[in-house]
Each structure stands twice: as C-alpha cells, then as structure tokens.
Amino acid sequence: MSIKIALLKSGESVIADIKELLHEEQVCGYLFKSPYVVNYAPTYGFLQEETETDSEDEGEKMNITFSSWIPFTMDKEMPVRYDWLVTVVTPVKQIQELYEELINGQNDQTDSTDE
Numbered sequence: 729m730s731i732k733i734a735l736l737k738s739g740e741s742v743i744a745d746i747k748e749l750l751h752e753e754q755v756c757g758y759l760f761k762s763p764y765v766v767n768y769a770p771t772y773g774f775l776q777e778e779t780e781t782d783s784e785d786e787g788e789k790m791n792i793t794f795s796s797w798i799p800f801t802m803d804k805e806m807p808v809r810y811d812w813l814v815t816v817v818t819p820v821k822q823i824q825e826l827y828e829e830l831i832n833g834q835n836d837q838t839d840s841t842d843e
Contacts, residue, residue: 764830
C-alpha cells in the first residue's frame with residue numbers, strides 16, 4: 729500500500745492508496761483507492777477530541793476528520809487525470825494511522841443491503 733495525500737487543483741487534500749497509471753511509460757493519471765478528503769481545524773481546550781494530532785511545525789492541536797471524496801458512488805477505485813494534481817506527499821504518521829484505522833474498519837463491515 730502506498731498511502732499518500734494528493735493536493736488537487738480544487739484545493740482538496742485527498743488521502744488514498746495512490747498508484748500511477750502509465751501509458752507507454754508515461755504517467756497519464758493516478759488511481760486513488762479508498763479516497764477520503766482530509767479535513768482539519770485547530771482545536772481549543774474545550775473542543776479536544778480523540779482524533780487530535782500535534783502539528784510538528786507549530787505545536788498546536790488539530791482536529792482531523794475524513795469525509796468521503798465522492799460520497800455518492802460505490803466505486804472504491806477512482807482514476808484521476810495527472811494534470812489535476814498539484815502535488816503528492818507522504819502523510820505524517822498520525823494521519824496515516826487514522827486513515828488505516830478508517831479503512832480497516834470498513835473492511836470489517838458488511839453492507840446492510842447484502843442478504
């Protein structure tokens with residue numbers, strides 16, 4: 729698994745298992761598996777939750793949440809054009825661990841419509 733955060737032209741930070749899509753040895757896009765938007769906000773003393781992480785640069789607390797990148801699809805893998813990415817980076821350890829917990833929890837659940 730290659731968990732990365734992609735900053736898109738839209739301004740979204742999307743965390744996913746990201747793989748390059750190649751055509752004739754050229755990158756033509758990326759495949760996002762289990763993509764989620766990473767949302768964050770500074771926390772204050774009375775708002776602290778379990779999903780907090782310390783920002784290494786500034787020493788402040790951040791409340792991290794994940795939301796489905798494209799919520800109205802059943803697809804787990806989504807191709808993205810190469811020119812829609814501004815950059816791709818490695819997440820800090822705490823963010824990667826939270827994402828892995830989210831994904832592993834989903835793998836344990838069954839769809840309520842399955843009989």
